[in-house]
Amino acid sequence: MKENVTGIPAEEYLCTRIRRTEQALMAHHEAVLRGYGLTMTQYTVLLALSRDEGMSGAQLARACGVTQQTMAAVLTGLQNKQLITRQPSPAHAKVLLASLTDQGHQVLERAYGEVIVLERALSDAFTPDEHAMLCELLERATTVLVQQTPQAQARSARPRG
Numbered sequence: 001m002k003e004n005v006t007g008i009p010a011e012e013y014l015c016t017r018i019r020r021t022e023q024a025l026m027a028h029h030e031a032v033l034r035g036y037g038l039t040m041t042q043y044t045v046l047l048a049l050s051r052d053e054g055m056s057g058a059q060l061a062r063a064c065g066v067t068q069q070t071m072a073a074v075l076t077g078l079q080n081k082q083l084i085t086r087q088p089s090p091a092h093a094k095v096l097l098a099s100l101t102d103q104g105h106q107v108l109e110r111a112y113g114e115v116i117v118l119e120r121a122l123s124d125a126f127t128p129d130e131h132a133m134l135c136e137l138l139e140r141a142t143t144v145l146v147q148q149t150p151q152a153q154a155r156s157a158r159p160r161g
Contacts, residue, residue, distance in 0.1 A: 054097040
């Protein structure tokens with residue numbers, strides 16, 4: 001049997017724990033959203049549009065952390081399901097702005113009602129101080145992860161102009 005290089009069991013690595021948590025969260029959300037015919041990205045788009053109507057595909061791609069090409073396919077799917085409409089921007093005729101339809105609002109409201117149950121259960125698992133500390137620690141971990149991502153470092157090191 002090969003010895004572990006670090007001497008730390010893999011299940012104790014922070015990255016392993018973060019990944020397991022993320023997988024459990026995604027599995028829960030995907031199971032809930034499947035009942036509404038939605039993917040996680042589609043749900044995130046509906047949620048973003050409920051907060052800020054009239055967003056472009058580029059804005060939604062940034063908000064959801066996907067490419068513009070992926071977002072174009074997501075928006076087409078949502079439009080085909082009649083959950084969103086897209087209209088030309090008054091400022092840029094070639095830019096289409098997405099908005100929720102009445103049906104989109106209804107589907108989002110029902111899906112959100114189920115998704116929020118997990119949020120409440122997670123919040124209830126911690127004292128208010130623990131909850132605040134966990135949020136702070138997760139933000140700190142996210143900052144380190146972003147800083148350590150080679151693509152992010154390469155982009156920030158490129159000369160601009």
